[in-house]
Amino acid sequence: xxxxxxLQRYLSVGExxxxxxxxVSAVHFYERKGLxxxxxxxxxxxxxxxxxxxxLAIIKVAQxxxxxxxxxxxxxxxxxxxxxxxxxxWEKLSSQWRDDLNDRIEQxxxxxxxxxxxxxxxxxxxxxxxxxxxxxxLAGDGPGARLLEVEEE
Amino acid sequence: xxxxxxLQRYLSVGExxxxxxxxVSAVHFYERKGLxxxxxxxxxxxxxxxxxxxxLAIIKVAQxxxxxxxxxxxxxxxxxxxxxxxxxxWEKLSSQWRDDLNDRIEQxxxxxxxxxxxxxxxxxxxxxxxxxxxxxxLAGDGPGARLLEVEEE
DNA sequence: GCTTGACCTTAACATTAGTTGAGGTTTTAG
DNA sequence: CTAAAACCTCAACTAATGTTAAGGTCAAGC
Numbered sequence: 001x002x003x004x005x006x007l008q009r010y011l012s013v014g015e016x017x018x019x020x021x022x023x024v025s026a027v028h029f030y031e032r033k034g035l036x037x038x039x040x041x042x043x044x045x046x047x048x049x050x051x052x053x054x055x056l057a058i059i060k061v062a063q064x065x066x067x068x069x070x071x072x073x074x075x076x077x078x079x080x081x082x083x084x085x086x087x088x089x090w091e092k093l094s095s096q097w098r099d100d101l102n103d104r105i106e107q108x109x110x111x112x113x114x115x116x117x118x119x120x121x122x123x124x125x126x127x128x129x130x131x132x133x134x135x136x137x138l139a140g141d142g143p144g145a146r147l148l149e150v151e152e153e
Numbered sequence: 154x155x156x157x158x159x160l161q162r163y164l165s166v167g168e169x170x171x172x173x174x175x176x177v178s179a180v181h182f183y184e185r186k187g188l189x190x191x192x193x194x195x196x197x198x199x200x201x202x203x204x205x206x207x208x209l210a211i212i213k214v215a216q217x218x219x220x221x222x223x224x225x226x227x228x229x230x231x232x233x234x235x236x237x238x239x240x241x242x243w244e245k246l247s248s249q250w251r252d253d254l255n256d257r258i259e260q261x262x263x264x265x266x267x268x269x270x271x272x273x274x275x276x277x278x279x280x281x282x283x284x285x286x287x288x289x290x291l292a293g294d295g296p297g298a299r300l301l302e303v304e305e306e
Numbered sequence: 307g308c309t310t311g312a313c314c315t316t317a318a319c320a321t322t323a324g325t326t327g328a329g330g331t332t333t334t335a336g
Numbered sequence: 337c338t339a340a341a342a343c344c345t346c347a348a349c350t351a352a353t354g355t356t357a358a359g360g361t362c363a364a365g366c
Contacts, residue, residue, distance in 0.1 A: 014312060024313090025355055033353095043362050045313055064264055068352070098268040099263055108258050111217055115251040164332095167342065176326055177343090186323095196332045198343055221322070 010039075010047035020056040027056075035059060035073050053083055058093065066099045163192075163200035173209040180209075187228050188212060207238055211246065218254045 017024045030036050031046075036055050037048040055076065062072045075096075079089050170177045183189050184199075189208050191199040209228065214224045228249070232242050 012312080023355075026353085029354055041362090043313085044315095045362070060265070061268070063353095065261065065268075070352085076324095094268045098265055101265045101268065105258055105265065107263050108218065108254055108261070111214070112251055112254045112258065115214070115218075115247045115254065165342080176325075179323085180344095194332085196343085197345095198332065216323095223322085277319055 010049065011052070012045045013038075013048070016048050016052060019053060020060070023055065030056070030059065030069075033069055033073060035069065035076060050083070054090075058070075058085065058090065058150070062093075062097055065097050066098060066104060067100065163202065164205070166191075166199045166201070169201050169205060169209070169271070172206060173213070175209065175213075183209070183212065183222075186226060187223055188222065188229060205245075211238065211243065215246075216248055218250050219257055220250055220253065 011019075011025050013024050017027050020027075028035070031038060036048070036052045038048045038052070041047055059069070059072055062075075063069070075093050076085075079085055085093075166177050166180050170180050172178075180189070184191060186255075189201070189205045191201045191205070194200055212222070212225055215228075216222070228246050229238075232238055238246075
């Protein structure tokens, strides 16, 4: 009781999970992955600094943008250790991720537009279908361009 | 030799893979998953109808939009069986997937805009940060809104 | 002081989308 | 005809992101 109240310094794993809307197992998982850390009580239970809540919030947002945990972890490692991410830190992370997100949005938008055009062509016309255009970003996994080289013979 | 040339009707797995720019193992995989099918030679080797090239092209495009293979398979099953997807079929698929894609683009765009605003607030301000606004689409996994209920005490 | 809920660890399982390897067969080119 | 390239199956492995279960401990309220 004495520690609770106005200035509860440490949180149990259950509290963290509940307040972030994630499962306890996910909190454990993120800790195993090194994204967050905790100290232990004498009884070996985890106690989390409040800052972990911000980190988890950042993790959730970053995941929504499609960023893998490994990359989130890399970003966290470049932060000053053992501190709550500051506004400045968050600014760096979020602006970088926003750029990534923008790139992904652009890619998807191009694809959507191509799909839109392609609805008319039905992927039947070699010359007209943008999805079959070898020089757009749909090609380019192999040497040369043969993504939709479907019936060139 | 006799079958090759101007009107080669069937393709080996290697030809299919090469012409689609995917690995042989991936072709096998898609067949196991029921997305494509083949007949066999007397020697038990796969032979693919040319239509498989179009299906694989569709698979690749759909995957780029973020659609899982299971869903692509579901869509294929609703197509008339044993035929090459027609322009009409492709129109249905592509317009549906384009709508999905649009939804995803919209979500990501909202998220990006929120990130943009959030760069200023640094996730420090309870009242100003849109990422902490309990009533936008970032919340809503749990009962009530507590996504980023980070330091409300 | 005991019961119950919360916590601990470790291992296994689930899912998606494939890849890799072993061991053997078929096809093709010369 | 023979050697090499391509093919076959089946099982195991990869990677990311977790969840679930088993077996045991800790903490808090009555």
